Amino acid sequence: MLLMVSVLIFVGTQILPGDVAQSILGQSATPQALANLREELGLNQPAYIRYFQWLGGLLQGDLGTSLTNGRDIGEAIGQRFGNTLFLASCAALIAVPLAILLGLVSVLYRNRWPDKLISIVALASISVPEFLIGYILMFYIGVQLGWAPSVSMVTEGMPFFARLHAIALPVAVLVLVVLAHMMRMTRAAILNVMQSPYIETAELKGLGMFRIIRKHAFPNAIAPVVNVVMLNLAYLVVGVVVVEVVFVYPGMGQFLVDHVAKRDVPVVQACGLIFASVYILLNMIADIVSIMANPRLRHPK
Amino acid sequence: MTKELEALASLTRIGAMSRRDFLGRASALGVSAAMAGTLLAGKASAQPVKGGVLQMGLGGGESTNSLDPAAALSQVPFHTSRALGETLVDVNPDGSLDFRIAEAVEASPDAKTWTFRIRKGVEFHNGKTVTPDDVLATMKRHSDENTKSGALGVMQGLADMRVDGDNFIVETTTPNADLAYLMSTYQLVIQPNGGMDDPAAGIGTGAYKVTANEPGVRYTFEKFANYWDSSRGHFDGIEMSVINDSTARNAALQSGQVQIINQVDPKVAGLLARAPGLQIKNVSGRGHYVFVMHCDTAPFDNHDLRMALKLAINREEMLEKILMGYGTVGNDIPINKAYPLFDDTIPQRTYDPTAAAEFYKKSGHDGSPIVLKVSEVAFPGAIDAAQLFQQSAAAAGIPLEIERSPGDGYWSEVWNKAPFCASYWGGRPVQDQMYATGYLSTADWNDTRFKNEQFDALLLEARGELDQDKRKQLYRQMADILREDGGLILPMFNDFVEGVSDKVQGWEQNGMWEVMNGLAPSKCWFA
Numbered sequence: 001m002l003l004m005v006s007v008l009i010f011v012g013t014q015i016l017p018g019d020v021a022q023s024i025l026g027q028s029a030t031p032q033a034l035a036n037l038r039e040e041l042g043l044n045q046p047a048y049i050r051y052f053q054w055l056g057g058l059l060q061g062d063l064g065t066s067l068t069n070g071r072d073i074g075e076a077i078g079q080r081f082g083n084t085l086f087l088a089s090c091a092a093l094i095a096v097p098l099a100i101l102l103g104l105v106s107v108l109y110r111n112r113w114p115d116k117l118i119s120i121v122a123l124a125s126i127s128v129p130e131f132l133i134g135y136i137l138m139f140y141i142g143v144q145l146g147w148a149p150s151v152s153m154v155t156e157g158m159p160f161f162a163r164l165h166a167i168a169l170p171v172a173v174l175v176l177v178v179l180a181h182m183m184r185m186t187r188a189a190i191l192n193v194m195q196s197p198y199i200e201t202a203e204l205k206g207l208g209m210f211r212i213i214r215k216h217a218f219p220n221a222i223a224p225v226v227n228v229v230m231l232n233l234a235y236l237v238v239g240v241v242v243v244e245v246v247f248v249y250p251g252m253g254q255f256l257v258d259h260v261a262k263r264d265v266p267v268v269q270a271c272g273l274i275f276a277s278v279y280i281l282l283n284m285i286a287d288i289v290s291i292m293a294n295p296r297l298r299h300p301k
Numbered sequence: 302m303t304k305e306l307e308a309l310a311s312l313t314r315i316g317a318m319s320r321r322d323f324l325g326r327a328s329a330l331g332v333s334a335a336m337a338g339t340l341l342a343g344k345a346s347a348q349p350v351k352g353g354v355l356q357m358g359l360g361g362g363e364s365t366n367s368l369d370p371a372a373a374l375s376q377v378p379f380h381t382s383r384a385l386g387e388t389l390v391d392v393n394p395d396g397s398l399d400f401r402i403a404e405a406v407e408a409s410p411d412a413k414t415w416t417f418r419i420r421k422g423v424e425f426h427n428g429k430t431v432t433p434d435d436v437l438a439t440m441k442r443h444s445d446e447n448t449k450s451g452a453l454g455v456m457q458g459l460a461d462m463r464v465d466g467d468n469f470i471v472e473t474t475t476p477n478a479d480l481a482y483l484m485s486t487y488q489l490v491i492q493p494n495g496g497m498d499d500p501a502a503g504i505g506t507g508a509y510k511v512t513a514n515e516p517g518v519r520y521t522f523e524k525f526a527n528y529w530d531s532s533r534g535h536f537d538g539i540e541m542s543v544i545n546d547s548t549a550r551n552a553a554l555q556s557g558q559v560q561i562i563n564q565v566d567p568k569v570a571g572l573l574a575r576a577p578g579l580q581i582k583n584v585s586g587r588g589h590y591v592f593v594m595h596c597d598t599a600p601f602d603n604h605d606l607r608m609a610l611k612l613a614i615n616r617e618e619m620l621e622k623i624l625m626g627y628g629t630v631g632n633d634i635p636i637n638k639a640y641p642l643f644d645d646t647i648p649q650r651t652y653d654p655t656a657a658a659e660f661y662k663k664s665g666h667d668g669s670p671i672v673l674k675v676s677e678v679a680f681p682g683a684i685d686a687a688q689l690f691q692q693s694a695a696a697a698g699i700p701l702e703i704e705r706s707p708g709d710g711y712w713s714e715v716w717n718k719a720p721f722c723a724s725y726w727g728g729r730p731v732q733d734q735m736y737a738t739g740y741l742s743t744a745d746w747n748d749t750r751f752k753n754e755q756f757d758a759l760l761l762e763a764r765g766e767l768d769q770d771k772r773k774q775l776y777r778q779m780a781d782i783l784r785e786d787g788g789l790i791l792p793m794f795n796d797f798v799e800g801v802s803d804k805v806q807g808w809e810q811n812g813m814w815e816v817m818n819g820l821a822p823s824k825c826w827f828a
Contacts, residue, residue, distance in 0.1 A: 016709070016710070031745065032446065032453065032745075033448070033449050033450070033451075033453055036446075036447045036448060036449050037449040039447075040447075040449070066365065068365035068366075068367070070367065070501065071516070076364070135548055138548070138549070138552045139552065142552055142556050143552050143555045143556045146556060149556065149558055150549070150552035150553060150555075150556045150558065151358070151542070151544060151549055151552065151553040151556075151558050151559075153518075153519060153542050153558075155513075155519065245545070245546055246546055246548075246549060247549065248542065248543070248544045248545075248546065248549050248553075250515065250517075250518040250519075254364065254517065255364050255517070258363040258364040258365055258517055259364065259365060261363070261709060262363070262365045264365060
């Protein structure tokens, strides 16, 4: 599966116009300088040979060096990926519990004002593009009020709380973006279960609404909820490009964009593989949880 | 400090307002008496203050950048190499030479042998003393046939380089009166052993040495204790953060996270200037925005059609709507008053739809749409500029068709390949270099396919001419030829527009390149 992904990425970067030498030198490329650079980077070998060289290195745990600035890819990505994970997990720690809680509240007060209010706010925040939310927060909270830095520059060896303060705004944007989706899904899944006959039975037994949801409805609704949570977690890791660019956060997104633009194939390959692994892993977790939550799947006949 | 206060200060200085009244107004505006006093002095305190860390938010950097000065082609690598390294000479805004690693230069009477005396006691960041051999090795690395240096074009036409005692000597194949200026090319940073061993180590002779290098993210520098020039390098350290998003850059300046930003979008410069605690600095430069036609490709191989298009562009309107006035109108030659030996009596070409229509008719063009390829990366606002061009040309009865190309790959697939497209040029230190780079028949980047024997001959003659008046005349002749017959449509020269916090003192107008030609870290200080 991952091998397929790596082939796809390699082919994709090969069919883009121009090559790494051309994009490094940009407008000021002389034919002579181009030829020299191609020679130096080994671009004159056929594509499939370059691919297998890269694959060979990868199997030995060596991601190779960047074509454009000659730095070790593993090192550069390690730091960047750590930053992206930090941002994503902060956002997830806030967004996931909040989303499920709001979903439950919505169900409890179905079609009454709390439910309507939550739905309106959620839908509004999901409809506005994230860069716009980013700019709005940047302007009001960063520039006007000065509560949080408007540009999230984090550095190595930054104290933990300073780091948290620095990423306050991008986390807020991400939470707003993924919250609505997860919340709506939780609400829909639980409501779906609430239509079932056994819930009616529980109601007739005289159980309170809160208890019904907790004991009878929620466990049965957990599979779709986990699925959507995992999907959003994957988005938090893989889809944060826009937010990272807006807030100048040194994560994977900006890194990938730069190197795609420069046709720096080894780096793009490495990023692509990491993203693919994250997706596959999170989906696997989602499947496992659904199986565990459903006795019929746990004990197949 | 507010614009109002500056205006009042100038009134007071010319005696139109009493000092007492001025101080009263100043305190009403919430300015301390001491500050008001310095305002009255006409400029900030001339005594540089030491200390502090200057934070810069810079666009034009990527995670693919390296500290190798040979590979510096965009803004951020330019600024890092300017902070940590120095060239033999710099060029001052007035066109004079600023001697750095070389302390003097002499030319032989035939302008073919140039002797640079290398300054003694200059130290690299690694403790090694600079020798003429380091200079020679640097020049060798950039002129080597196998180099990928951006300065390779400058280093062509050198016959020999050698070291003689304290001197570094260059011999050129043809007389070249501008050779010293070529040595100011920003890639030619002097490195230990010319950077042959580890070009990207970031070891230079500059006022600041690198302490952190995270390409595309940030760079930090600390003051180099043994820097040779005590009149420069007042900060304890420099932090450069790469902020490619222009909105984020503006926000970082407004919230005080950085004190200097580059590349302020002209569209918002006026709004940003109204924000408290910062100023917009703009200086006219040598960079320009262009539409280039290939003189050897139909329909542009026809002089009358080229002239029709040159007359069909409304320069003033474009300057006002695309650059918001942060620039100057162009005259279809890549040279403006920022260059030495510029002749300002060349008549300005203006929008003339009637004359354009006549030339168009004379050219015998069949009336099919003329395709102009354009992309947002060609220059900021290129798409809008192309649309303005289309409208002003339509008024003269010339049909233009705009074809948008993707920005990714524009420089490899469209520019210098398509017969009519939008582009931009940065400046060069001297006229000779600008013409030789793009308008000589044999130039690599002759993006207008302009081939004119008389022009080429004049260029070589001017290059070797030491009599400045004669040279000026020769350049005037060249400008006339190119303006009349070239494939270059040059509507405007763009200003460098930067945002600077009021805390930063010692700012100078320097249009050689952006942010004081990269010298803000070396020359400014905090109030």
